Amino acid sequence: MKKIVVFGVGLIGGSFALALKKAGAVEHVVGVGRTETSLLRAKELGIIDEVSTNVADAVQGADLIMLAAPVAQTGAILASIAPHLQPGTIVTDAGSTKADVVAAAREAFGDKIAQFVPGHPIAGREQNGPDAALADLYVGKKTVITSLPENTEQDIERVAQAWQACGAIIHRLTPQEHDAVFASVSHLPHLLAYALVDDIASKPHAPILFQYAASGFRDFTRIAGSSPEMWRDISLANRAALLHELDAYLVQLIRMRKMLVERDSDALEKIYANAQQARHNWSVAIETAERQSKEGGD
């Protein structure tokens, strides 16, 4: 690609740009953002070649536009791009939810919607900002492309190739499948971890409770250390799917509550044993996949 434009030059957008540069897959990277400090820092770090605060200028002649700003800004950014979007430019994103992003894109782009190919890289770190960006953040990680019926296979392939140049493994789901899957394995666990820590912290004897919390608690609640603003946005953006998963989980907890009340030792052990076995199988499968992906990369 000759030119790409990255909206949001932090961990996700910055790592995307760095990886493409390292792979020799792009000649010129333009960064667009709300805070000039981040943009200047990204330029200093060699993440971007050009800082722009003018969307109209920035998107001219771009092969690919990547949206990696906080999800809440997606609609506004797409609307600012739409009037200047040229044929031949593809727009993609890196948001953690997809149905809401697609709805915002349909509203902003109208009959240019075919040019928007949504995506979600499954990678992250605890740090944020341009300084956290890594050229190998996506190596061996999944990127889910949730293409639209309007997208051409050729455009989807161009987005896939950019991610593959970053080292990512491409998966494809519909936006609805994506949101249901991540509500289950990511968004609900985050809500549950936040709920537990807030519950404990709100008790009058919280200090004594925290004093005895050990390594199991630390791992269980690690995701409650994530950005509250980001997860508020994700929870609301994927509200319907999250409520669906939360309700299933509440049913499960109420079933288990009954087993405790009735001292139903066998039923409780069956759930624990099924969970332990399923987690073990998952863990083995993940490790095997990671080993194979590393061997393939050598």
Added chain:
Amino acid sequence: MKKIVVFGVGLIGGSFALALKKAGAVEHVVGVGRTETSLLRAKELGIIDEVSTNVADAVQGADLIMLAAPVAQTGAILASIAPHLQPGTIVTDAGSTKADVVAAAREAFGDKIAQFVPGHPIAGREQNGPDAALADLYVGKKTVITSLPENTEQDIERVAQAWQACGAIIHRLTPQEHDAVFASVSHLPHLLAYALVDDIASKPHAPILFQYAASGFRDFTRIAGSSPEMWRDISLANRAALLHELDAYLVQLIRMRKMLVERDSDALEKIYANAQQARHNWSVAIETAERQSKEGGD
């Protein structure tokens, strides 16, 4: 101490014996257990000096008896010790729940109850059995002594000194306080993690869900990799306190469900932010304490 007897020579009991030996705090260690293979292995590894399958002989002249067998066996082991228990011998345990252990001890020991000083070391590893035992397992870790009104301060001090010789830091709670604290920061999180993995594993599209589970899910569910039998026993042994915590958590989830339904972005963010801040403060406090404990040990 001249002689100690350890019932259960696996990770917990074996590490206790190894640590006391390393500290020169004991001359002779007798191991008692259900499986001869484990006892012979423990002797081979230098954890114990003598294998015994006869409780009456084993406990003669013991300064300290440590119960580190699975909690479900506690009552039976205490009953087997009671008729042979000599004045001057103290019995302690390492069980994860305390009120039920105390009840079993009262029943088994009757008017000898003053000789039972209950305890709970807050340490563990994923492995089990004599081969998993480590002389430094308890270094810098907490051991909670939940003494009884009948215990003399002198006897409590002897148990505390044994644990201190292992490098542990002594905390004191009543059995009821202990069970309430660990229901909150350990037993409930285990139940919640098992519940989530079983919930996901039971869905028809489980394979696709597990395929997209990433590092947040791995940490959140790590404790669901623990022994189902052990956690079934703990859940039932601490049933009343666990139900109390589970009910508070259900109230919390139902509150948060309402916030999602009503799109109450501020209320949701407040919970997430409070949890993030509380976890951050806890994490800093733990790291400071660990650093100080290491510096103190040098």
